Amino acid sequence: MGTRRDVSSYASGPSYYSVxxxxxxxxxxxxxxxxxxxxxxxxxxxLKDVLHGRNYLAPFSKARPPKKVLDVGTGTGTWxxxxxxxxxxxxxxxxxxxxIQAELVPPNVHFFIDDWYAAMQSQxxxxxxxxxxxx
Numbered sequence: 001m002g003t004r005r006d007v008s009s010y011a012s013g014p015s016y017y018s019v020x021x022x023x024x025x026x027x028x029x030x031x032x033x034x035x036x037x038x039x040x041x042x043x044x045x046x047l048k049d050v051l052h053g054r055n056y057l058a059p060f061s062k063a064r065p066p067k068k069v070l071d072v073g074t075g076t077g078t079w080x081x082x083x084x085x086x087x088x089x090x091x092x093x094x095x096x097x098x099x100i101q102a103e104l105v106p107p108n109v110h111f112f113i114d115d116w117y118a119a120m121q122s123q124x125x126x127x128x129x130x131x132x133x134x135x
Contacts, residue, residue, distance in 0.1 A: 032098040032099070032100050036100070037075075037076050037100055040075040040076050040078075040100075041076060041078060043075075044075075044076070044078050044079060055079055055082055055083055055086070056083075060087070065087040065089055065090050066087060066090045067089075067090060067091065068090065068091045068093070069083055069087070069090055069091070069092045069093070070093050070094075070095070071083070071092065071093065071094040071095070072095055073095070073096055074094030074095060074096045074101060074111060075096060075098075075100065075101075076100055076101060076102065077094050077096075077100075077101035077102055077105065077109070077111055078102075079094075080092050080093075080094040080101075080105075080109050080111070081102060081105050081106065081109055083109075084105065084106035084108050084109035085106055087108075088106065088108055089108070090108060091108055091110075092106075092108055092109040092110070093109075093110050093111075093112065094109070094110070094111045094112070095111075095112050095113075095114055096111070096112075096113060097113065097114075097115065098113070099113045
């Protein structure tokens with residue numbers, strides 16, 4: 001099943017990102033510009049503040065780290081990168097429709113530009129999944 005990725009730009013406006021699957025279309029509703037990255041970073045900080053400086057409430061520790069972590073709708077990838085730094089033995093995967101993630105990431109962090117639903121259908125194992133701020 002092939003995936004075609006399109007960045008749709010408008011003459012004097014922002015660009016929007018979409019991934020088209022066979023018989024499906026997924027679209028990112030906001031422009032993928034600097035203001036959107038700033039908004040996503042603010043959401044990350046706000047949620048982390050609500051969680052008292054933590055990125056998760058799952059019972060992970062240095063002695064019992066997660067093995068695989070899936071960040072659905074990874075956005076800028078900040079959450080995935082922070083998880084990769086905290087748990088270097090874990091495999092961290094971020095999936096998003098928009099290619100706005102950092103390029104310099106820990107070696108255990110990987111980003112994929114794709115429709116998360118299609119990506120999940122191909123996973124046969126159990127992952128700790130984070131779905132923050134989708135919708």
